[in-house]
Amino acid sequence: MKNPDESINWSEIRAQSARESQRKQVHMLKHGNQMADSPLPLHKSVYIDESRFDAEQKHIFLSQPLVACLSGDIPNPGDTILFDAAGPSILVSRGKDGEARAFLNMCTHRGAKLIEEAEPWTGVKNRLTCPFHAWTFDNTGRLIGQPGKAGFENCKEGGRDLIELPCAEHIGLVFVKADPDASPIDAEAFLGDYADILSQLELWRAEPVKKGILTANSNWKFALDTYGESYHFGTLHKTTLAHTNYTDKQVFETFGKHHRIEFPKLATGNLIDTDESEWPETIYGGVHYLFPNTIIFFGAVADNVFFTQVFRLFPDGVGKTRCQFAVYAPFGIESDLHKGSCIAAFDATATVVQEEDYRVASHGYANLLTAPDDHHIVLGANEWALQVVHQHIANVIGMPLK
Ligand code: FES
Ligand SMILES: [Fe+2]
The missing domain is CATH 3.90.380.10 (Naphthalene 1,2-dioxygenase Alpha Subunit; Chain A, domain 1)
Known part of the structure; x- marks a missing residue:
């Protein structure tokens, strides 16, 4: 953070x-x-x-950068929220390295939702396992488990990781752009002078x-x-x-x-x-x-x-x-x-x-x-x-x- x-x-x-x-x-x-x-x-x-x-x-x-959550909604590694209000179903998850990342809530096998609960869902998911055929991803979006791997032997390493979205965490706000093809988020530029006003709220402590x-x-x-x-x-x-x-x-x-x-x-x-x-x-x-x-x-x-x-x-x-x-x-x-x-x-x-x-x-x-x-x-x-x-x-x- x-x-x-x-x-x-x-x-x-x-x-x-x-x-x-x-x-x-x-x-x-x-x-x-x-x-x-x-x-x-x-x-x-x-x-x-x-x-x-x-x-x-x-x-x-x-x-546009949208506020997906506050830092305090996902305070610890493994904490994950579902953010599906902007259109695509999105997961925001904090990795072991402390970084918040956003992914399409879409399994890269045949597209099932990894988390099916309706928003507002918040929970701890150190591993995201698909309910369809149990492909499993870690909090950095990496594919780490693939039952029946032999059926996918030509898949190249990293080629089926989760699809990542632009995400940036700044002064207690976690911003996401809901389009994987959108440009990266520059939260400081987006907030400009307003960061001084919002910082007074100490949102990172909320x-x-x-x-x-x-x-x-x-x-x-x-x-x-x-x-x-x-x-x-x-x-x-x-x-x-x-x-x-x-x-x-x-x-x-x-x-x-x-x-x-x-x-x-x-x-x-x-x-x-x-x-x-x-x-x-x-x-x-x-x-x-x-x-x-x-x-x-x-x-x-x-x-x-x-x-x-x-x-x-x-x-x-x-x-x-x-x-x-x-x-x-x-x-x-x-x-x-x-x-x-x-x-x-x-x-x-x-x-x-x-x-x-x-x-x-x-x-x-x-x-x-x-x-x-x-x-x-x-x-x-x-x-x-x-x-x-x-x-x-x-x-x-x-x-x-x-
Ligand atoms: S659709 Fe997710 S494992 Fe098959
Ligand atoms: Fe009012």
């Missing part, structure tokens, strides 16, 4: 960063919300068009607590849009988030195609026109968007009780979204109480996202299918992050927004 220098005091860096964010939030609350130049109408085809969806499959889900699947009957971008604005807090989340956070206020910062959004707490408003020396301690938090489909939320469930939530949204067809949602203990599980708090946070968030955000996304998507041919939805200037994400996706797939 390649992690930043452990001598760095990340908690101190987070504290400074939290204070800096607080300043930006107070400034924004006093002087007005950040806005794009204008609203952006989006033709319904951006969400429902099959050819656009095909282009996204090709240029995004098969070509320990998984609970994982599950959320689903929406909507295009994946329609579901993704719900993470990028607080305009809906006061109505859709009036009994939850609106009790603690401002509605329609955010500090939005971009880092290449990635971004961070901070939604200010109501208490932050009390700091306007007060002396900074009197401000209470604050903790680092925020919604971290990692292009194209990952949201990482870091925050505290209670005083000094932290959690990291990771949402990865994948299309399951043009009108279906499958979100892999997981909660991690950011610096390892500290106690049963801490674990219980993280589980409670998972359950509460899963309920809100599934029953509130994804509910309206599903309804909106169904409406778009029957809306007039020339219908456009509109992303407000206050929904700036959504505008930016749609623009990046359109650029990557080479199809302008309509």
Whole structure:
């Protein structure tokens, strides 16, 4: 695992960063919300068009580095996860040498799946044995067992090893490209400046607590849009988030195609026109968007009780979204109480996202299918992050927004 220098005091860096964010939030609350130049109408085809969806499959889900898991999901040699959400069924496995590698979950004899369980499957597999005729592979993908070898005597050494995919592990994230022919992943180049922001989360220390699947009957971008604005807090989340956070206020910062959004707490408003020396301690938090489909939320469930939530949204067809949602203990599980708090946070968030955000996304998507041919939805200037994400996706797939 390649992690930043452990001598760095990340908690101190987070504290400074939290204070800096607080300043930006107070400034924004006093002087007005950040806005794009204008609203952006989006033709319904951006969400429902099959050819656009095909282009996204090709240029995004098969070509871009995707977060297959966190380092802590496969902490030890032999640990293996199934990653089948991007299209091809993929295994990510940590070898004896500590390296994470990705392979097609496809036996090189006659193509059977080596691991047949449905995602989210995680387990220890020091050897991967095919359920069909028992060919066996090690964690580096090498074919090491072939019953009835005599029948395959002309197979050249190494010629039937597992098919490897581009994989790179960096600051606690394991990236995979879902196409074996894709170029290698340069995680540092992919993250750019954003690595400094994400490093504050110490993702390489995160320990998984609970994982599950959320689903929406909507295009994946329609579901993704719900993470990028607080305009809906006061109505859709009036009994939850609106009790603690401002509605329609955010500090939005971009880092290449990635971004961070901070939604200010109501208490932050009390700091306007007060002396900074009197401000209470604050903790680092925020919604971290990692292009194209990952949201990482870091925050505290209670005083000094932290959690990291990771949402990865994948299309399951043009009108279906499958979100892999997981909660991690950011610096390892500290106690049963801490674990219980993280589980409670998972359950509460899963309920809100599934029953509130994804509910309206599903309804909106169904409406778009029957809306007039020339219908456009509109992303407000206050929904700036959504505008930016749609623009990046359109650029990557080479199809302008309509
Ligand atoms: S298909 Fe895997 S051993 Fe035959
Ligand atoms: Fe929401």
